Amino acid sequence: MTIKSLLKIKTVAWMGLGALLAGAPAWAHHSFAAEFDDKQPIKLQGKVTKVEFINPHSWIYVDAKGANGAVTNWAIEGGSPNALYRHGFTRDSLPLGTEIIVTGFRAKDGSNRGVGKDLTFTDGKRLFMGGSAPGAEGESEK
C-alpha cells in the first residue's frame, strides 16, 4: 500500500457546516462546561448580522426572533478560523442577511451568547456537502 493511497483513506470525505461550529469537546481551546450550560439548549432562527473570523474561535451573530416577536441579537461561538479556512470556509461563506437555524447551548451567565452545535439553512442544507475540503483527495505533494 502506497503512502498516497493511505493518505487518501485518511483524508476527509465530507465536511458539513458543522465544522464551522467546532464548539467544544475537551480538545477545544477551553472547557465547554465552564462557559456553556448543557441544561440550557437553544434553538434560534434568524439573519446573520456579523461573522467574526477570529482566533481562537469564530463568532457568528444572529438576529433571532423570540416567541413574543422581539428580535434579539445572539452571539454564537464557532470553530477555529484556521481549521475552517482549510476546509474551504472563509469570512465570505456566510453572507450577512443569510437566514440560518442554530441549535446549541446557552452561556452559563445567562447572556445572549451560546455555542453552536448545529447550523443549517432554512431549507435544511448545510454549507458544504461533498468533498470540497482542500486536500480532501490527498493530492498535496511535498
Place this chain on the structure above:
Amino acid sequence: MPAAKAASGTSASAWKAPRTADGQPDLQGLWTNATSIPMERPTELGAKEFYTPEEFARISAAGYHGDRNPLPEAHYDMSQFGIDPLQNKFAPNLRTSLIIGPEGRIPAMLPAAVQRNVARVAALKGHEWDRAENRNLAERCIMWAQEGPPMLGATYNNNLEIVQSAGQVAIFTELIHDARIIPLSGPLDGRPHPAKSVHLLRGDSRGHWEGETLVVDVTNFTSRTAFRGSSEDLHLIERFTRTSPQTVLYEFTVEDPSTWARPWTAQIVMGPADGEIYEYACHEGNRALANSLSAARAEDAAKTAAKH
C-alpha cells in the same frame, strides 16, 4: 517504501534525505503531526505493535480509534464538528500506539509522583475559576500543551514548519503560534543547557546531528507544563529523521526518575501539511476566558442567593 517500514523507523532504505546548503540532512518544510493513533496501546492488543495495512483500513473505516474524549452532555458528533481526527490528513503509520515497544504503555507512575500530582490538583480545588491565573496555559493563550516538547498532534491546526540554518533549527507550530529555536552544537553555537535553576515553559532545547538524525536534548522544564504528570526533572531526547520525501519520523524518549522508574519512547510519523502556516493570534478574540469567569461569577451569585 512500504508504509509499515516507514512507520517502524527501522527501514534500511537506500533513500537519503536531501541536503541543505551547508550539508545538513534537510528536514525543512511544512509538516503535520496529526495522527489517529492513541498514545497508549489498547490493552487487548497485548504486544502487537503494528496493524497490517488491511487491518488498518478496516479499523479506519469503522471510525476513530484514538484517545476519544467526547463531551457526552452536549452530544457532540466529532465528525460533524470537523475535529474527528480521521478528518485530518495524516501520514501513514500502522502503529497500534505511539509508544513503541512490547508494552506500548506509559509505565506506572511512582507513588511519590502520584502524590505530587494529587497535591497539585487538590491545591487548586474549589479555586479553579477564581481568576484567570488559575486557568491552564492554553485557555490563557500562552501555550498549547501538545505543542510541547514533546510535540504531539493538537487535533486541529496540527501544522508546523521546520527551518534550518547552519547553527540552529527553528520549529514554528501553528497551534499556538510559537517558534521554538534549537541551537545546534558545533562551531556556530554549542552552548550547554543553562543552570538547573533556570525553568522554561517549553524547556531548553540543544540539538546535534547523529548521521541522518537530528537529536535534540531538552531539559530545564517547569512544573507548570507537566507532561503526563512529569516533574521539573523531565529530560526529553527527541529524534527527527527524514525517512522519505513525504515523511519525517519524530521520536521522543521521556526520562524523569522523579515520576517513572524507567524511560519510555513514542514515535509519530509527520507528513506533508496542506498550505502554509496561518497566523493563530490566539488572544485576538479569546473571549472564552472572560466568558468562563463570568459564568463562574454567575454560579457564585446563584449560590449566594440560595443561602439567603
